[in-house]
Amino acid sequence: MQISFSPTFATSPTSLLLPFNVLLFSVLVLLLFRQRHHPSKAKRLPPGSMGWPYIGETLKLYTQNPNSFFSTRRKRYGDIFKTHILGCPCVMISSPEVAKVVLVSQAHLFKPTYPPSKEKMIGPEALFFHQGAYHSMLKKLVQASFLPCVIKESVPEIEGIVLKFLPSWENNTVNTLQEMKKYAFDVAIYSAFGDNMEVEVKGIKCLYQRLEKGYNSMPLDFPGTPFHQAMKARKLLTETLRRLILKRRESGKHGGGLLGMLLRAKDHKLNGLSDSQIGDNIIGVIFAAHDTTASVLTWVIKYLHDNAHVMEAVTREQEEIQRIRTKDNNRGLMWEDTRHMPLTSKVIQETLRSASILSFTFREAVQDVEFQGYLIPKGWKVLPLFRSIHHSAEFYPQPEKFDPTRFEVPPRPNTYMPFGNGVHSCPGSELAKLEMRILLHHLTTTYRWKVVGGEEDGIQYGPFPVPKRGLPIRVHQRKKT
Numbered sequence: 001m002q003i004s005f006s007p008t009f010a011t012s013p014t015s016l017l018l019p020f021n022v023l024l025f026s027v028l029v030l031l032l033f034r035q036r037h038h039p040s041k042a043k044r045l046p047p048g049s050m051g052w053p054y055i056g057e058t059l060k061l062y063t064q065n066p067n068s069f070f071s072t073r074r075k076r077y078g079d080i081f082k083t084h085i086l087g088c089p090c091v092m093i094s095s096p097e098v099a100k101v102v103l104v105s106q107a108h109l110f111k112p113t114y115p116p117s118k119e120k121m122i123g124p125e126a127l128f129f130h131q132g133a134y135h136s137m138l139k140k141l142v143q144a145s146f147l148p149c150v151i152k153e154s155v156p157e158i159e160g161i162v163l164k165f166l167p168s169w170e171n172n173t174v175n176t177l178q179e180m181k182k183y184a185f186d187v188a189i190y191s192a193f194g195d196n197m198e199v200e201v202k203g204i205k206c207l208y209q210r211l212e213k214g215y216n217s218m219p220l221d222f223p224g225t226p227f228h229q230a231m232k233a234r235k236l237l238t239e240t241l242r243r244l245i246l247k248r249r250e251s252g253k254h255g256g257g258l259l260g261m262l263l264r265a266k267d268h269k270l271n272g273l274s275d276s277q278i279g280d281n282i283i284g285v286i287f288a289a290h291d292t293t294a295s296v297l298t299w300v301i302k303y304l305h306d307n308a309h310v311m312e313a314v315t316r317e318q319e320e321i322q323r324i325r326t327k328d329n330n331r332g333l334m335w336e337d338t339r340h341m342p343l344t345s346k347v348i349q350e351t352l353r354s355a356s357i358l359s360f361t362f363r364e365a366v367q368d369v370e371f372q373g374y375l376i377p378k379g380w381k382v383l384p385l386f387r388s389i390h391h392s393a394e395f396y397p398q399p400e401k402f403d404p405t406r407f408e409v410p411p412r413p414n415t416y417m418p419f420g421n422g423v424h425s426c427p428g429s430e431l432a433k434l435e436m437r438i439l440l441h442h443l444t445t446t447y448r449w450k451v452v453g454g455e456e457d458g459i460q461y462g463p464f465p466v467p468k469r470g471l472p473i474r475v476h477q478r479k480k481t
């Protein structure tokens with residue numbers, strides 16, 4: 001078809017067609033332009049449906065089981081598919097190799113991305129919102145605080161926390177998730193400050209709990225809303241943290257925990273970190289450390305309850321350690337004990353796989369990226385689907401079965417990512433596993449528990465997937481054989 005732009009055209013009876021022709025011409029020019037800039041094959045977007053205008057497939061994701069949302073699309077479209085959720089065009093990835101490209105080998109092309117409201121609550125200078133030099137400087141400091149050689153010193157403190165709350169469970173009904181949240185929170189506070197008793201730390205604990213109440217609320221910042229209350233608590237937290245930082249700077253006693261590490265840090269020009277950099281990263285680590293660990297612990301307790309033979313085998317392993325402790329002057333648990341729990345460690349590994357509490361993570365393409373013949377346009381979100389990879393029968397036969405023995409053989413590379421992969425992977429993985437081992441030692445050797453209110457399976461999200469109603473359990477002393 002030829003498009004004419006003769007001056008007579010506008011005055012002819014066909015002039016009504018002019019806007020249509022202009023539109024058609026513009027579309028053709030646009031298509032030709034895009035064709036020149038993106039070779040035809042690479043220009044292809046991944047397959048998939050973008051759903052309804054504006055809402056995309058958000059309702060589908062949030063009203064059905066996310067597992068079936070991912071698996072039906074994976075079956076229909078393959079390992080890379082597009083969708084539209086929470087107002088953003090997304091590409092979802094359930095191939096370990098492609099996830100590795102996004103998280104590791106081409107990580108510089110995919111930046112972490114969070115809703116602005118979350119950034120405001122946690123603090124914009126926390127490491128997970130950053131890439132490049134600032135991120136890697138902070139990551140080294142945080143990692144250094146959670147190295148095995150550092151956290152091994154925390155074993156008596158963590159055991160003390162366990163021995164303080166566990167007896168209160170006896171002959172009682174407790175909500176597992178709520179109890180685990182308290183435990184993981186106390187450990188996170190101790191790891192952050194190296195102390196739970198300082199007056200400012202006590203204040204920080206209260207304020208953090210107020211902040212947390214609004215964390216998953218709608219970001220509506222006006223008086224009366226949970227978000228507004230949370231932001232008020234965040235302001236007070238900043239002030240209390242500043243007071244604590246000032247006190248430690250002035251006394252010259254930087255103290256232990258992550259705070260001590262951050263106060264001592266100097267860059268190559270011997271500049272220290274600012275108060276807000278320190279404060280935002282302390283809040284960030286507490287945030288990253290406790291709901292995650294608490295949710296996984298809740299699943300461990302469910303899986304042990306549902307798999308009596310695994311519970312008995314773990315108990316035998318733990319009783320052997322208990323026997324050695326008793327013989328050795330009834331001493332407490334030591335780091336070395338926690339390194340010799342092969343079955344318990346596999347139970348934790350399998351729980352992390354099976355529960356996959358971080359079903360996926362978010363990245364955003366910082367430029368147009370082409371791979372595997374597809375184009376991921378700049379600004380699109382990219383979601384490596386950890387859960388889909390962990391529940392693929394190709395990598396984990398009978399994926400729905402809880403089977404710790406599958407970890408007698410190491411998983412295939414890049415198919416096991418409960419703590420992520422690459423530059424943003426979790427610096428707290430060893431601490432989380434240590435907390436679980438210490439709790440399981442005392443729990444399995446002393447108690448047994450029964451799920452209250454029916455055995456039916458079910459999941460709730462808050463925000464991580466956890467057993468329904470937070471797994472209420474009735475706890476009693478174990479009859480020793």
Ligand code: HEM
Nearest residue numbers: 128288289292293296358361418419420424425426428432
């Ligand atoms: C079982 C418990 C935990 C799980 C399943 C978990 C999982 C993860 C995952 C998957 C990531 C990567 C997120 C991404 O790539 O976007 C991550 C990052 C992170 N985690 Fe954990 N985590 C746990 C416990 C902890 C603990 C105890 C700490 C405290 C030290 C911690 C601190 C962090 C931090 C600071 C990051 C951000 C790292 C960065 O951006 O470079 N996590 N975690």
